[in-house]
Amino acid sequence: METYTIIVLLLAATIRVATPLLLAALAGLFSERAGVIDLGLEGKMLGAAFAAAAVSAVTGSVWLGLGAAIATGVALALVIGFACITHRGNQVVAGMAVTIVVSGLAPSLALAWFGLGGQTPQLTNAAQRFTALPWPGAEAARAMPFPGLMYAELLAGHNGVVYLAAALVPLSAWVLYRTRFGLRLRAVGENPHAVESAGIPVNGLRYRALLISGVLCGVAGAYLSTAANAGFVRDMTVGKGYLALAALIFGKWRPVPTLWACLLFAFTDAAAARMQGVALPLAGVVPVQFILALPYILTVLLLAGFVGRATPPKALGVPYTTEK
Amino acid sequence: MSVSPERVPALDLRGIDKRFGPVHANRAVSFAVRAGTIHGLIGENGAGKSTLMNIVYGLQSPDAGTLLVQGREVHFRHPREAIAAGIGMVHQHFMLVENFTALENLLLADGAAAGSAAGRAAAREKWDRLALDHGLDVPLDAVVGELPVGVQQRLEILKALGRKAEILVLDEPTAVLTPAEATQLFQLLGRLRAQGKTVILVTHKLREIMAVTDRVTVMRQGAVVAELDTAATSLRELAEKMVGRSVLLQVEKGPGFPREVLLEVEQLAASDDRGVPRVKGISFQVRAGEIVGIAGVAGNGQSELLETLAGIRTPTGGAIRLAGRDVAGDDPAQRRRLGLAHVPEDRLKLGVVAAFAAEDNLILGQQERPEFGRGVLLDRRAIAAGCRQAMAEYDVRPGDPRLRLGAFSGGNQQKLVMAREIGAGPQVLLVGQPTRGVDIGAIEFIHRRLVALRDAGKAVLLVSVELDEILGLADRILVMNGGEIMGELPRAEATEEKLGLLMAGVRAEAGHED
Numbered sequence: 001m002e003t004y005t006i007i008v009l010l011l012a013a014t015i016r017v018a019t020p021l022l023l024a025a026l027a028g029l030f031s032e033r034a035g036v037i038d039l040g041l042e043g044k045m046l047g048a049a050f051a052a053a054a055v056s057a058v059t060g061s062v063w064l065g066l067g068a069a070i071a072t073g074v075a076l077a078l079v080i081g082f083a084c085i086t087h088r089g090n091q092v093v094a095g096m097a098v099t100i101v102v103s104g105l106a107p108s109l110a111l112a113w114f115g116l117g118g119q120t121p122q123l124t125n126a127a128q129r130f131t132a133l134p135w136p137g138a139e140a141a142r143a144m145p146f147p148g149l150m151y152a153e154l155l156a157g158h159n160g161v162v163y164l165a166a167a168l169v170p171l172s173a174w175v176l177y178r179t180r181f182g183l184r185l186r187a188v189g190e191n192p193h194a195v196e197s198a199g200i201p202v203n204g205l206r207y208r209a210l211l212i213s214g215v216l217c218g219v220a221g222a223y224l225s226t227a228a229n230a231g232f233v234r235d236m237t238v239g240k241g242y243l244a245l246a247a248l249i250f251g252k253w254r255p256v257p258t259l260w261a262c263l264l265f266a267f268t269d270a271a272a273a274r275m276q277g278v279a280l281p282l283a284g285v286v287p288v289q290f291i292l293a294l295p296y297i298l299t300v301l302l303l304a305g306f307v308g309r310a311t312p313p314k315a316l317g318v319p320y321t322t323e324k
Numbered sequence: 325m326s327v328s329p330e331r332v333p334a335l336d337l338r339g340i341d342k343r344f345g346p347v348h349a350n351r352a353v354s355f356a357v358r359a360g361t362i363h364g365l366i367g368e369n370g371a372g373k374s375t376l377m378n379i380v381y382g383l384q385s386p387d388a389g390t391l392l393v394q395g396r397e398v399h400f401r402h403p404r405e406a407i408a409a410g411i412g413m414v415h416q417h418f419m420l421v422e423n424f425t426a427l428e429n430l431l432l433a434d435g436a437a438a439g440s441a442a443g444r445a446a447a448r449e450k451w452d453r454l455a456l457d458h459g460l461d462v463p464l465d466a467v468v469g470e471l472p473v474g475v476q477q478r479l480e481i482l483k484a485l486g487r488k489a490e491i492l493v494l495d496e497p498t499a500v501l502t503p504a505e506a507t508q509l510f511q512l513l514g515r516l517r518a519q520g521k522t523v524i525l526v527t528h529k530l531r532e533i534m535a536v537t538d539r540v541t542v543m544r545q546g547a548v549v550a551e552l553d554t555a556a557t558s559l560r561e562l563a564e565k566m567v568g569r570s571v572l573l574q575v576e577k578g579p580g581f582p583r584e585v586l587l588e589v590e591q592l593a594a595s596d597d598r599g600v601p602r603v604k605g606i607s608f609q610v611r612a613g614e615i616v617g618i619a620g621v622a623g624n625g626q627s628e629l630l631e632t633l634a635g636i637r638t639p640t641g642g643a644i645r646l647a648g649r650d651v652a653g654d655d656p657a658q659r660r661r662l663g664l665a666h667v668p669e670d671r672l673k674l675g676v677v678a679a680f681a682a683e684d685n686l687i688l689g690q691q692e693r694p695e696f697g698r699g700v701l702l703d704r705r706a707i708a709a710g711c712r713q714a715m716a717e718y719d720v721r722p723g724d725p726r727l728r729l730g731a732f733s734g735g736n737q738q739k740l741v742m743a744r745e746i747g748a749g750p751q752v753l754l755v756g757q758p759t760r761g762v763d764i765g766a767i768e769f770i771h772r773r774l775v776a777l778r779d780a781g782k783a784v785l786l787v788s789v790e791l792d793e794i795l796g797l798a799d800r801i802l803v804m805n806g807g808e809i810m811g812e813l814p815r816a817e818a819t820e821e822k823l824g825l826l827m828a829g830v831r832a833e834a835g836h837e838d
Binding site for chain 1: 407420423424
């Protein structure tokens with residue numbers, strides 16, 4: 001393959017890998033901007049992935065699957081909210097607990113319902129999955145010279161969730177910075193006491209932020225099991241929730257920089273997939289484990305060195321109480 | 325003369341009662357605030373003022389009693405309802421989002437949509453006009469965290485006024501202000517009164533009450549103990565009502581007999597954490613048997629000076645001599661061994677561990693002393709006994725060595741810190757803001773202790789932003805401004821006016837004639 005084709009395919013893969021990462025990071029953006037640490041991203045996404053695949057497999061409708069995924073994401077978010085907001089519990093513990101529960105519960109339910117060793121059935125029917133939207137002339141463009149392939153692979157050729165995720169970036173920025181709700185949401189993550197004294201209920205705002213997080217995690221999970229793959233397998237999120245959190249921090253809790261962080265992480269992931277088995281000059285064939293670890297090594301390096309002074313929302317992780 | 329109809333009180337509290345577990349915070353509190361007046365509410369820390377005002381603002385609900393606003397009975401369950409009833413509150417800790425601009429903070433309180441550019445422009449115009457009407461100068465586009473506290477406070481007041489507050493509650497508004505800013509604030513309150521607003525001023529500073537209020541309610545241990553017309557009362561009477569016994573507003577102390585120099589500072593320079601020079605070549609001496617006071621508006625290098633002397637901050641130049649020995653390169657522990665003790669300005673940050681028991685706090689920094697240990701182990705019995713003794717000597721209540729330090733009142737915490745530092749038997753004691761957040765009874769006690777230490781032939785360096793405290797205790801007064809010493813006055817020659825000029829940075833003829 002010529003270099004042009006390789007690069008275009010690599011970028012196309014980057015977009016596909018970045019989508020669930022971006023959705024999860026935006027989910028985290030809303031809850032963390034409201035002051036709730038979102039370590040439950042991984043769990044919510046995983047639960048949603050299972051729900052989407054299971055419902056889609058049984059009903060044959062990917063839309064019902066998406067609905068179930070969103071419902072699952074929201075339900076898990078409410079569990080976290082109940083523990084952290086209503087009862088002012090430790091946010092890190094609550095998020096981790098949800099993740100751990102889901103990672104055990106999803107394969108168990110899959111085993112009980114489908115008997116396939118903790119997986120859901122393969123989604124073979126087109127109606128059971130999100131497939132690429134037909135863009136006009138995409139197939140014709142593929143054969144055409146530059147920039148035909150770019151149009152076919154980068155712009156067209158994706159399923160609806162990818163475009164949704166892309167559209168959510170400016171939408172999130174608009175909500176956060178241009179609406180009354182966004183102003184209050186950001187304020188509640190900085191100084192909830194100020195919000196309370198302005199006559200706005202703090203807990204209500206935080207619940208709403210978690211609901212948004214649940215919905216977005218639901219979409220991210222559905223993407224994993226019904227778009228990027230054809231079914232649910234055990235631990236299929238493989239740390240994407242945590243990687244999304246890292247992207248969020250790297251993006252300094254702002255939508256557009258978070259998008260770039262997600263794309264960067266996704267690029268390393270896509271590049272790693274390409275590099276498997278490729279012999280590099282001097283190094284020879286790099287062990288597959290090392291290549292797969294690359295995105296995470298990059299995460300550690302970026303967070304340790306390059307982020308600089310990322311100031312998190314001031315009230316992040318602090319349960320809100322009225323008494324001093 | 326025909327009887328004019330009595331104006332309905334702006335705020336009428338009837339039998340307000342509130343308990344927090346075993347603490348009876350408000351005991352059947354009843355008083356009325358006349359419309360269009362400035363009403364003072366005073367009491368020591370823990371007298372129940374804040375709880376009462378939280379009830380008025382809907383942050384807490386009373387167990388019993390009723391609240392009438394402009395003659396109508398109300399039951400607030402949330403600040404939203406209090407705001408709707410025309411009550412505005414300026415909290416001691418400002419309710420501002422620091423990394424928002426002033427305008428964003430106002431929009432947060434306002435509820436106006438900020439989506440469109442037109443909406444923003446309209447909101448800006450509205451707030452600009454309001455600020456102008458009330459003479460409240462606030463830069464709307466500045467980030468709040470970068471504004472001086474005085475301006476932040478104006479923003480809080482503006483916020484309340486914008487929500488149509490008719491009754492404005494200010495909780496300890498001058499705690500963070502310079503004298504000049506406080507004067508400005510009082511002028512503003514006077515203007516608001518002239519416009520017919522009602523102001524409730526919550527404070528423990530008696531002078532403020534005397535200066536600006538029309539009427540004053542005194543609280544003690546959760547109950548109202550007096551309600552007086554300000555014009556018909558005096559500082560002394562208010563202080564006695566507040567504490568429940570007669571108090572000495574003036575410290576009793578005889579003349580000092582300074583002897584040899586114990587602490588000598590020469591051309592000392594230091595910078596703050598960001599590298600900005602804050603202490604610029606300061607020289608002075610403190611002798612055995614004298615209290616030297618350092619006066620100045622907060623933030624003029626006093627904190628850095630104190631930290632540098634204590635060994636917490638590394639000087640950028642100059643010498644510090646303790647009984648003739650240069651200690652500029654020594655760490656705090658080495659300085660302690662040479663007879664230096666330090667009561668830090670920020671008690672909770674540098675002086676104690678709030679989560680530790682009182683007895684553990686009493687050995688912090690002195691855990692190596694032989695009487696507290698056996699080999700590598702701590703001698704818990706000796707530590708507890710030492711703590712009980714110190715608690716008795718310093719009148720710390722409750723006298724329970726096992727109690728968590730954070731559970732003590734500010735005054736009792738400070739007494740414990742004093743007990744620890746003086747208990748180490750220092751030659752030189754550095755004291756920063758010894759009575760910040762401390763009630764009157766404890767202030768009196770702490771002041772007596774400092775004088776006793778001087779009379780025992782020790783050297784005391786007192787840094788305080790309270791001019792009364794400096795004038796009451798110091799034998800010699802140095803005034804700091806902009807990191808330099810503007811002048812030095814013996815106590816006998818110091819007046820508030822002379823010191824005020826020096827504090828403002830006017831060197832002029834305020835000092836001696838040469």
